[in-house]
Structures are given as C-alpha cells and as structure tokens.
Amino acid sequence: MLIIGELINTSRKAIREAVLKKDGQYIQQIAKAQEEAGATYIDVNCGTFMETEVETMEWLVENVLQATSLPLCIDSPNPLALEAGLKKAINGKSMINSITDETPRWNAVLPLVKEYNTKIVALCIDDGGMPKTNEDRIRIADSIITKLTAEGVNLDDIYIDPLIKPISAGEKNGIEVLQAIQHIMESHPGVHTTCGLSNISYALPARKVLNRLFMVQTMARGMDSYIMDPTNKEMRAALLASQTLLGQDRFSRKFIKGFREGLYE
Structure with missing residues (x-):
C-alpha cells in the first residue's frame, strides 16, 4: 500500500502562512509527522503561488528533504514547477x-x-x-x-x-x-x-465517515494507493483494519501494532 501524504499543500492555510513567513521549521515538522504516521511519499504542492511557483517549489522541497528520507511526489499543473521540484528531489x-x-x-x-x-x-x-x-x-x-x-x-x-x-x-x-x-x-x-x-x-x-468507508470499499476492489492525511487517526485505523481483513497484513502485525499505538478503543 502506497500512501502519499497530502498535507504540504499551499491550499491549506497553515502551509500557505508558513511559506509566506518562510517558516521552514513548520514545513519540516509536517513532513516528519507524515513519515512517522506511515506515509511512503510526501506530496509537495504550491500551486496557489502561481507567480512564484517555481521558486516556492524549490524552497519547499529543500525544507522537506531536511526532515525526511521519504521520496517526494511533485504536484503541480505547471511543468516548470514540476521540473524544479524534480531537480531537487533526491530521495529515491x-x-x-x-x-x-x-x-x-x-x-x-x-x-x-x-x-x-x-x-x-x-x-x-x-x-x-x-x-x-x-x-x-x-x-x-x-x-x-x-x-x-x-x-x-x-x-x-x-x-x-x-x-x-x-x-x-x-x-x-x-x-x-x-x-x-x-x-x-x-x-x-x-x-x-x-x-x-x-x-x-x-x-x-x-x-x-463516508471517506473512511469508501476507502475500505475501494481497497476491496483492488485500489492500492491513496493521497491522504496519514496523521488522521480514524483514516489510518480504517486502512490498517481493511488491510488485515483483505489478507494484506501478514499475521495481522500492522493491525496489532496499530492497536498497541492506541488507534483502536
């Protein structure tokens, strides 16, 4: 299961403010939190900064790479911003x-x-x-x-x-x-x-509720990747439980680990 962490996106108010303030520490904090929650890729999107998207993409990628060893998903409608991010994305x-x-x-x-x-x-x-x-x-x-x-x-x-x-x-x-x-x-x-x-x-x-249940339904049809917030406890809990029920969790190890981490009450 490939999980693309979606939180570093300037359409989110907190990320936009961090970019405007050049608060690299906050960007790094969000990247690290997604890695710790089980993301396999970190999405980087600054499409709301249309006039400065290339420079903003470079700054975001540089900061994300200071916090995580995960590979990046460079996300933009602008091919120039895509290439700017790809040039700096060196993690795998x-x-x-x-x-x-x-x-x-x-x-x-x-x-x-x-x-x-x-x-x-x-x-x-x-x-x-x-x-x-x-x-x-x-x-x-x-x-x-x-x-x-x-x-x-x-x-x-x-x-x-x-x-x-x-x-x-x-x-x-x-x-x-x-x-x-x-x-x-x-x-x-x-x-x-x-x-x-x-x-x-x-x-x-x-x-x-609808989002969680639809995720489980799509997994049963074969979907094997999501662009999502991995730090969302309820979504992560549903994901792990579904993997276990679909035979994608050997000896239910991931589910048991999630239980021990407090995902389930």
Missing part, C-alpha cells in the same frame, strides 16, 4: 502528480517522466474532458496505460486516478468508480490505482 524514485491524456498535458509531462525516471499519477481525463460515463473512464485509463507502457514506462510506476465524483451529484458515482478500479486492476496486472478520497463526500454531512 520521485513521483509526478499528474499526467492526463490531454494532448498539451501529455506532451509537457511525459518528457519529465522519462528524463527523471519517475512514478506517475495519471488522471482519467482526455481531450474530451472529464469522463461523462464509466465507459469513458475505463477507455481513458486503458489508453493512458497503453501509451505510457509504449513509451517505456513500467506498469509498476503507473498510478491511475479514476476521478471520483461526488455521490451527492449522482447516486451511482461511487459504484461506478468501484467498477472502474476493478476493471483497471484486472485488465492490467501490475498497474496501480490511487485517488484522493474527499470528493466522494462533497456537499454531504458526516464527510469523514
């Missing part, structure tokens, strides 16, 4: 978030994937926009995987994001994503799927 195999099947984005990001030999998050979007049906979602995923592997990208380095739509906007949005995950994982053995979970609960009450 980096990840890029993200590529799509849209021609301009594909042409801008693919060379970076190949030059820096990264893992890649691939969103199910093409030149026609976001998928309107589940058939569109599956078609785009199949296309992206076929094209990336043709370019020499290993299946093990590809993380397909099926794009979660709010269940409040359509009662089938959840089950369609589950069906897409199962198709992708069964049709392309060795590939991975990932997502951010919070979209599923948008505009509904008790969002944290």
Whole structure:
C-alpha cells in the first residue's frame, strides 16, 4: 500500500502562512509527522503561488528533504514547477502528480517522466474532458496505460486516478468508480490505482465517515494507493483494519501494532 501524504499543500492555510513567513521549521515538522504516521511519499504542492511557483517549489522541497528520507511526489499543473521540484528531489524514485491524456498535458509531462525516471499519477481525463460515463473512464485509463507502457514506462510506476465524483451529484458515482478500479486492476496486472478520497463526500454531512468507508470499499476492489492525511487517526485505523481483513497484513502485525499505538478503543 502506497500512501502519499497530502498535507504540504499551499491550499491549506497553515502551509500557505508558513511559506509566506518562510517558516521552514513548520514545513519540516509536517513532513516528519507524515513519515512517522506511515506515509511512503510526501506530496509537495504550491500551486496557489502561481507567480512564484517555481521558486516556492524549490524552497519547499529543500525544507522537506531536511526532515525526511521519504521520496517526494511533485504536484503541480505547471511543468516548470514540476521540473524544479524534480531537480531537487533526491530521495529515491520521485513521483509526478499528474499526467492526463490531454494532448498539451501529455506532451509537457511525459518528457519529465522519462528524463527523471519517475512514478506517475495519471488522471482519467482526455481531450474530451472529464469522463461523462464509466465507459469513458475505463477507455481513458486503458489508453493512458497503453501509451505510457509504449513509451517505456513500467506498469509498476503507473498510478491511475479514476476521478471520483461526488455521490451527492449522482447516486451511482461511487459504484461506478468501484467498477472502474476493478476493471483497471484486472485488465492490467501490475498497474496501480490511487485517488484522493474527499470528493466522494462533497456537499454531504458526516464527510469523514463516508471517506473512511469508501476507502475500505475501494481497497476491496483492488485500489492500492491513496493521497491522504496519514496523521488522521480514524483514516489510518480504517486502512490498517481493511488491510488485515483483505489478507494484506501478514499475521495481522500492522493491525496489532496499530492497536498497541492506541488507534483502536
């Protein structure tokens, strides 16, 4: 299970203020907390600083690397910021978030994937926009995987994001994503799927409950990576329990360790 810690993102007020104040100690504290909570990658996103994103990305990466030995997921819509982060991200195999099947984005990001030999998050979007049906979602995923592997990208380095739509906007949005995950994982053995979970609960009450339960449901369909807050006790507890029940936790060691750490009451 690959967990991408999502907390170093300037859309979060505390991170934005830390960047404005050049408070590197706070950035390092957040990076370290995510590592200690079980993250395997640290996401770095400063897309809200559009005019200074390249310089801000360099500063953030430098500070994160002072606090953790984890590899980084460089996250930006700006290819220049992606490359700036990749140049400084020296902890193992980096990840890029993200590529799509849209021609301009594909042409801008693919060379970076190949030059820096990264893992890649691939969103199910093409030149026609976001998928309107589940058939569109599956078609785009199949296309992206076929094209990336043709370019020499290993299946093990590809993380397909099926794009979660709010269940409040359509009662089938959840089950369609589950069906897409199962198709992708069964049709392309060795590939991975990932997502951010919070979209599923948008505009509904008790969002944290829905997010946790949807995570468990996606794991049962084969999803093996999440972009999430690993320091969230309830999410981590649900993740470990689900891994145990799905036979992904040898001798239930992770679950027992979580129990001893106080994750379960």
